[in-house]
Amino acid sequence: MLRVSQALRLVHINIVLLRHGLDEVVTATRLFRPLRFLLYLAPWHWFRRDLPPYPVRVRLALEQLGPIFIKFGQILSTRVDLLPPELAVELAKLQDRVPPFGGAEARALIEKAWGRPVEEVLAEFQEQPLASASIAQVHAGRLRDGREIIVKVLRPGIEKTIRRDVDLLFAFARLVQRYFPEGRRLRPVEVVQEYEKTIFDELNLQREAANASQLRRNFRHSEDLYIPEVHWDWTRANVMVMERIYGTPVSQVATLKEQGISMRRLGTRGVEIFFTQVFRDNFFHADMHPGNIFVEPSGRYISVDFGIVGTLTKEDQRYLAENLLAFFHRDYRRVAELHLESGWVPQGTRVEEFESAIRTVCEPIFEKPLSEISFGAFLVNLFQTARRFDMEIQPQLVLLEKTLLNIEGLGRQLYPELDLWTTAKPYMERWMRDQISLRTLVRRSAENWPALVERLPELPGALTRLVDHLDRQTYTHPHSPASNIDAVAKQLQRNNRRTTSALAAVGLTGCATALLLLPQPAHSPPLLVPAAAVTLLATSLALVWRALIVPAR
Structure with a gap:
C-alpha cells in the first residue's frame, strides 16, 4: 500500500x-x-x-x-x-536549461565545501551559471595560475527530493510485481533498485570526478574523444572543479556543417566510441544526451557530465556481443540458444519455437534498408515477442540499452542515414576475434601469473596427497555379493583412471615448476618459458578436473 x-x-x-x-x-x-x-x-x-x-x-x-x-x-x-x-x-x-538556483546560494555552498572564501581559491568566479540541469548547475571561473575552469555544484536539498520520488517508484514497482500478471518477468523492483543506485551515485561529485579521470585515461591519446581534466584539490562530494572546454554543442547541426565537419563521420564516430567503451574498456558513459556532448572544429567529440557510467560482467559482455553478431548474421538459432544459455529465458523453453518467434519479428525488419531500421523499434518488437516465452528483464542491461538508444537517436540527428548495424558489425567481429587470439591468451595469462606462481609450490604436495587418497580407495572397497561384482569392477577401473590422471598431473606440475625455477635459455623469446609453463599447468589442471570430478565411462 x-x-x-x-x-x-x-x-x-x-x-x-x-x-x-x-x-x-x-x-x-x-x-x-x-x-x-x-x-x-x-x-x-x-x-x-x-x-x-x-x-x-x-x-x-x-x-x-x-x-x-x-x-x-x-x-x-x-x-x-x-x-x-x-x-x-x-x-x-x-x-541544460532547467531553471537555475541563485548564484549567491551557489557561492555559499561552494565556500562551505571548501572551508574558505571563493576569492582565496579563484581569481575569478561568475555567479551567473553557464548551464543548469536537474541535479546540479555549472559556474565558470579561473584559477590563480590562469587556467580556466568550471565549478559544478549540487542543487540544495536535491537528495531529499530524489529520495521522495524513488520511494514512490518502489511503491509502484511492488504493486506491479504483486498484482500485475507479468510482474515477475518484468522484475520492476530490481529495475528500480538499479535506477536508485545510478541516480544516487550521480549525487556524489567525487564519484563523478573519479569516473571522468578513468574515461580520460582510457581515451588519453584518442583523436575521437576528449575528456576534460579534473582538479582534485578543490573537488568535494557536492562541488567539482574541472577544466573548462570550448566546443559546439552537438545539437547545433547547422553550425557544425558550417565548420566543414562531416556529419556522416560524426555519426559513425559516436557509435564507435560507444562500442569501444563497452567492449574494450568495459566502462561506458551512460548519460550521453546532447547537452553533455560538444564537438571541436576538428570533429573530435568532447564529453562532460560523468555522473552515470555503466559496466558489464565478462559473461554479459560476451553474451551481448554474440547476440548482436548473431542478429547481424540473421542466425536466429544462435540467438535463441544464447538466451537459453545465459538464463534470460527459462530452461524449459523449446529452442525451435523461440527461434521461429525471433525470425518472425526480425525478418520483416531486416528486409528494409539498414539505414531505415530503428534499433529502438527493433528492441520494442523483440521484447514484445519475448513476453510469450517469459523472458525476464535484465536490470544490469537496462542502462546499456538506454544508452544505446540515446546513441542511435543522437547519431540520426547528426546523420539521418546513419546505419547503426553496419557501423557496429565490423567492431563486434573484431572484438570477438580478439577474445580468442594468442595475444589475449598471453595477456590473460600474464594477469593471472602472480596468483598462479604463489600457489605453484603447494601443487606437488596437494597432488601427492590426492594420489595417496585415490590409492587407498582403489584397494579398499566394501565386500559385495556376486551380483555386484561388475559394479565393483567398474568402480576399481574408475579409481585407477583417476589415479593415473593424478600422477600425470603431478609430473606436469613438476615440469612447469622446473621451467620457472631454472635459468631461461639465452636468446629465447621472452614469453616462451612462461607460455610453456602455463600450457603444462593448464593440462595438469585439466587432469585434476578429470581425476576429481569427471566420472570414468
Whole structure:
C-alpha cells in the first residue's frame, strides 16, 4: 500500500499535470479512466485560460515535477525518430536549461565545501551559471595560475527530493510485481533498485570526478574523444572543479556543417566510441544526451557530465556481443540458444519455437534498408515477442540499452542515414576475434601469473596427497555379493583412471615448476618459458578436473 506521503505526492503529480492542461495524461491511466466524464464538469475545463503549445506544457510540467521526471524527458528528447519533432525539440531544453538556483546560494555552498572564501581559491568566479540541469548547475571561473575552469555544484536539498520520488517508484514497482500478471518477468523492483543506485551515485561529485579521470585515461591519446581534466584539490562530494572546454554543442547541426565537419563521420564516430567503451574498456558513459556532448572544429567529440557510467560482467559482455553478431548474421538459432544459455529465458523453453518467434519479428525488419531500421523499434518488437516465452528483464542491461538508444537517436540527428548495424558489425567481429587470439591468451595469462606462481609450490604436495587418497580407495572397497561384482569392477577401473590422471598431473606440475625455477635459455623469446609453463599447468589442471570430478565411462 502507498504511504500517506506517497499518496500526497501522487496527488501533487496529477495536480501539476492538470495545471498545465495535460488532462489527457491523467485520464489515460487505468485508475482515473472511469472518471474521465468529470473533466467536463470541472470549472477549469469551462474557463480554461490560453495555454502554451502542447510540447511546452509537457516540458514545464516535467520541470516542475523534479529531477527524475526531467531525466525521463532528457531520455525522450534524443529519440527524434520516435517523437513528433516539435516535442523532441522542446524536451531538448531540459538538457541544460532547467531553471537555475541563485548564484549567491551557489557561492555559499561552494565556500562551505571548501572551508574558505571563493576569492582565496579563484581569481575569478561568475555567479551567473553557464548551464543548469536537474541535479546540479555549472559556474565558470579561473584559477590563480590562469587556467580556466568550471565549478559544478549540487542543487540544495536535491537528495531529499530524489529520495521522495524513488520511494514512490518502489511503491509502484511492488504493486506491479504483486498484482500485475507479468510482474515477475518484468522484475520492476530490481529495475528500480538499479535506477536508485545510478541516480544516487550521480549525487556524489567525487564519484563523478573519479569516473571522468578513468574515461580520460582510457581515451588519453584518442583523436575521437576528449575528456576534460579534473582538479582534485578543490573537488568535494557536492562541488567539482574541472577544466573548462570550448566546443559546439552537438545539437547545433547547422553550425557544425558550417565548420566543414562531416556529419556522416560524426555519426559513425559516436557509435564507435560507444562500442569501444563497452567492449574494450568495459566502462561506458551512460548519460550521453546532447547537452553533455560538444564537438571541436576538428570533429573530435568532447564529453562532460560523468555522473552515470555503466559496466558489464565478462559473461554479459560476451553474451551481448554474440547476440548482436548473431542478429547481424540473421542466425536466429544462435540467438535463441544464447538466451537459453545465459538464463534470460527459462530452461524449459523449446529452442525451435523461440527461434521461429525471433525470425518472425526480425525478418520483416531486416528486409528494409539498414539505414531505415530503428534499433529502438527493433528492441520494442523483440521484447514484445519475448513476453510469450517469459523472458525476464535484465536490470544490469537496462542502462546499456538506454544508452544505446540515446546513441542511435543522437547519431540520426547528426546523420539521418546513419546505419547503426553496419557501423557496429565490423567492431563486434573484431572484438570477438580478439577474445580468442594468442595475444589475449598471453595477456590473460600474464594477469593471472602472480596468483598462479604463489600457489605453484603447494601443487606437488596437494597432488601427492590426492594420489595417496585415490590409492587407498582403489584397494579398499566394501565386500559385495556376486551380483555386484561388475559394479565393483567398474568402480576399481574408475579409481585407477583417476589415479593415473593424478600422477600425470603431478609430473606436469613438476615440469612447469622446473621451467620457472631454472635459468631461461639465452636468446629465447621472452614469453616462451612462461607460455610453456602455463600450457603444462593448464593440462595438469585439466587432469585434476578429470581425476576429481569427471566420472570414468
